[in-house]
Amino acid sequence: xxxxxxxxxxxxxxxxxxxxxxxxxxxxxxxxxxxxxxxxxxxxxxxxxxxxxxxxxxxxxxxxxxxxxxxxxxxxxxxxxxxxxxxxxxxxxxxxxxxxxxxxxxxxxxxxxxxxxxxxxxxxxxxxxxxxxxxxxxxxxxxxxxxxxxxxxxxxxxxxxxxxxxxxxxxxxxxxxxxxxxxxxxxxxxxxxxxxxxxxxxxxxxxxxxxxxxxxxxxxxxxxxxxxxxxxxxxxxxxxxxxxxxxxxxxxxxxxxxxxxxxxxxxxxxxxxxxxxxxxxxxxxxxxxxxxxxxxxxxxxxxxxxxxxxxxxxxxxxxxxxxxxxxxxxxxxxxxxxxxxxxxxxxxxxxxxxxxxxxxxxxxxxxxx
Numbered sequence: 001x002x003x004x005x006x007x008x009x010x011x012x013x014x015x016x017x018x019x020x021x022x023x024x025x026x027x028x029x030x031x032x033x034x035x036x037x038x039x040x041x042x043x044x045x046x047x048x049x050x051x052x053x054x055x056x057x058x059x060x061x062x063x064x065x066x067x068x069x070x071x072x073x074x075x076x077x078x079x080x081x082x083x084x085x086x087x088x089x090x091x092x093x094x095x096x097x098x099x100x101x102x103x104x105x106x107x108x109x110x111x112x113x114x115x116x117x118x119x120x121x122x123x124x125x126x127x128x129x130x131x132x133x134x135x136x137x138x139x140x141x142x143x144x145x146x147x148x149x150x151x152x153x154x155x156x157x158x159x160x161x162x163x164x165x166x167x168x169x170x171x172x173x174x175x176x177x178x179x180x181x182x183x184x185x186x187x188x189x190x191x192x193x194x195x196x197x198x199x200x201x202x203x204x205x206x207x208x209x210x211x212x213x214x215x216x217x218x219x220x221x222x223x224x225x226x227x228x229x230x231x232x233x234x235x236x237x238x239x240x241x242x243x244x245x246x247x248x249x250x251x252x253x254x255x256x257x258x259x260x261x262x263x264x265x266x267x268x269x270x271x272x273x274x275x276x277x278x279x280x281x282x283x284x285x286x287x288x289x290x291x292x293x294x295x296x297x298x299x300x301x302x303x304x305x306x307x308x309x310x311x312x313x314x315x316x317x318x319x320x321x322x323x324x325x326x327x328x329x330x331x332x333x334x335x336x337x338x339x340x341x342x343x344x345x346x347x348x349x350x351x352x353x354x355x356x357x358x359x360x361x362x363x364x365x366x367x368x369x
Contacts, residue, residue: 002076002153002186003028004049008058011044011210018044020210021058026203031180031187035197036207037233042190043158045207049188050077050156062154078147079156082163084139086131086146093118093127096145117149120182121175137168144179155180157189161196173199194234198222206230224345228352231277231345237309240283242276242317243349252276254317260294273349280309282343283321286336293336300331310335 004026011019019041026032034042047053049060051072059066067075086095097114105113118124121141131139140160147155157176161169177200180187191197197204198218206213206221206229214226225231231239244254252260254276286293296312296319307324312335321337329335346355 002063003061004154004186004188005061006045006049006058007061009045009048009055009060010057011041011048011053012056018210019048022212024205024212024215026186026188028186029184031177031189031200031202032205033189033191033197033201033203034205034207035191035194035201038192039209040207041210042192042205042207046156046158046188046190049075049154050079051075052079076153077156078150078152078154079158080140080143080147080160082159084131084143086139086142088131091128091130092123092134092142095131095142096123096149099146099150113149117145120148121145121179136164137172140164140172141175144176148179148183152185155185155187157187159191160189161191161193169193169196176200194236198234206233208233224354225277226354228275228277228347228349231347235279237280237320239277239279239345240319241347242319243273244276245273254315274355275347275349277345277347278339278343280320281322282340283319283337284340285310285321285323285325286338288334288336290336290338292338294338296335296337298329298331298333298335301329312337 006022006024006026009019009022010017022045034045036042044053048055049062051067051070051074055068059068061067062075062077087098090098093111093114096117097110100110100113114127115124118127121144123138123141123145126134126138131142134142143160160176161172164172173196176189189197189200201218203215203217204221205215208229214221214230216224216226221230222234225234225239228241232241242254244252246252252274254260260276288295294314296314299311299313299318301311302309307322308329310321310323310329312319312321319337323329347353348355
């Protein structure tokens with residue numbers, strides 16, 4: 001088992017910084033997903049671990065060895081790429097066993113190992129075929145088998161499912177997770193797909209513009225986002241975010257004269273610009289007159305089958321809620337909703353960081369002042 005330790009890792013291209021001082025330890029046997037939008041530096045970070053990119057500053061250790069100066073082949077990593085990177089003129093068996101051949105492993109031993117690995121990923125019927133005769137999912141499994149046969153210390157996955165259709169992506173996620181459970185090898189997986197990340201990861205590293213915004217278990221990142229970026233990026237649909245200010249007695253002022261009362265929030269400086277966040281599933285549609293009900297007007301509705309997403313306007317702010325009712329509802333109709341007592345998040349607009357709320361900030365509902 002091998003841990004990966006990144007200490008003050010930075011990357012610049014000429015004078016342009018793309019990764020800003022990453023400090024993370026990936027534990028032995030852990031499956032960590034680096035998640036973020038395109039261009040955030042996640043693939044660059046993975047390539048620095050693999051040795052395919054030089055490190056501008058900081059250190060990367062794999063196990064007890066600092067690998068900054070080591071060649072990729074000396075690091076004990078096996079990488080699975082987005083484009084598979086298979087040799088088109090070689091058979092599946094030759095692709096899987098190529099690294100063993102280069103290492104000088106005897107033919108009989110090599111063939112036995114290739115067959116064993118191919119069976120584990122369901123490729124044994126296709127060993128004589130060329131990559132061009134395989135489906136996208138089969139080619140990706142060849143790439144995985146080629147990595148497995150080397151018995152690496154670390155698996156690195158660089159958006160390996162990006163070229164697959166939605167149904168196949170789901171199947172491949174299950175295969176990768178089962179592979180990790182059976183082998184227990186430390187794995188780092190890069191993606192911009194949050195569903196992929198949430199279902200695969202033991203822990204997530206959320207990146208934005210070269211900065212690590214948050215490291216944590218998927219449930220932690222979802223339920224306690226550390227920043228406005230994480231709150232907005234994680235979740236589909238995204239968290240409702242309402243900008244406003246608190247006055248001296250705890251009233252949250254927002255939109256076109258909207259005012260919500262949050263008892264106990266008077267300790268938050270009056271006039272401080274903040275954003276109140278709540279996830280759509282924590283917004284509950286209620287009848288007019290319900291204690292704490294907030295009025296809104298429907299903008300439009302997305303039908304999902306078992307439920308529907310209702311997009312509504314409240315005092316100039318967009319709010320999205322998950323509604324399981326089946327009554328007639330359409331654009332321009334009035335509705336009322338309440339916000340879940342333990343589902344409220346506050347963020348400072350100046351730096352985007354989470355503001356921790358004391359227990360006395362949490363109340364049964366936000367009340368109209």
